[in-house]
Amino acid sequence: MQVFREDAVTWLSTLADASVDLVVTDPPYESLEKHRKIGTTTRLKVSKSSSNQWFEIFPNDRFESLLTEVYRVLKKNSHFYLFCDQETMFVIKPIAEKVGFKFWKPIIWDKVSIGMGYHYRARHEYILFFEKGKRKLNNLGIPDILECKRIYRGYPTEKPVEIIETLISQSSSENEVVVDPFFGSGATLVAAQKLGRQYLGSDISDAAHEHFINRLCEQ
Template identity: 25%
Template sequence: MTAWLDQVFCEDALEGMARIPDRSIDLILTDPPYNLGKDYGNGSDQQSVEDYLAWTERWIDCALPKLKDNGSLYIFLTWRFAPEIFVMLKRRMTMMNEIIWDRRVPSMGGSTRSFSSVHDTIGFFVKRKDYYFDLDSVRIPYDAETKKARSRSIFVGAKWLEVGYNPKDLWSVSRLHREHAERVDHPTQKPLEIIERMVKASCPPGGVVLDPFMGSGTTALAAKRLGRHFTGFELNPAYCATIAERLSAPAQPATKKRKGVRVDAATEGVDQA
């Protein structure tokens, strides 16, 4: 039975994941509550530290059996809890990367008693050594100036020069401002560009992506756009309605790139909100 496929269920992930068969998921990609007091229409982001870490361990133990043996997991975290949650995952999986998402926040305001926090942490974990990973699908093309500078004979025919470079583990992509065409009514929506990079690299075409905390539905949308299947859960009925609307809408307008960073033509130059 595959009634759970290409569906986002408006229910608690800890209950819903029981319906998903073990070893049926190629990629778990999720942005769970950070426990920073955000209002998601419930108390999921307003727990004590002890309760939050215990809850995190429960959902991890529910989710990981669903992953295929060559599957992977990406998890968005805040630096406040990344060390503890990374330790939980290291006891169960192999850590491949700590990716830093530079949100490109403007240099204004912020704390006066510490350095301003302008990044999210992303953990990339795998179950075993033969995990699926398609680097060529996410390489960033070199610009014409760089290619010209590498025109000496020793570089002629070099694959890396033609197909582009590895995105590395520092991703500088603007968070979504209020005027952005991609933005919906969700306090912690992640850019489609970042999610699509993970899906292309770590889920084979036709594979299945699980997101236990769908939020605004970007994981489902990325999977659909890229020819992958998806499944997931979201507690808030309003967000479930947003997800359904995004999945049924026509394809988003094309974006352009400048030096490896996406810029939306309709909103270029608009400051972050």
């Protein structure tokens, strides 16, 4: 179980072909920058309490190289989950299909409470569900809307461990390898550890590494 401080695509390129059982990740996608510039996403602004170093945006034009590497490192008959907003979903889906993934559906994360914005304020986020080969979900009774309160005053855009535990439980088995090339708050890595999976992760942000180390110390 290791973490690295490298660019996501560069780091993935160092992993062996078909060496990973599951990828769950939440890239700092391009549309976040748009929201930050117009001031609707205050949690993404630079401040003493919230460093936005992690938001060195991963541009849309790099997604093909990223998804090509994700497909390569995943074993045959495996799953891939990617958190994103409605704008980025339409960018990623055709690229992922081009590199070989089967797209099943967007899973909805219902955050329970309303978020920021002006037009039908969002209370949900998308988790795109892709498959390489064919792998059955471990529990066919889980719905495609997952309800879980968002994290307040945490790491920027932090995802609840509970949500990621559901994804890992559905698409991997004990001791299998779970990877997150944009680990951010470390939620994927913490969820993997709690469920008895091995994990590998990378993030270019010093703040992410500091946050994750503190998180491990607090457990």
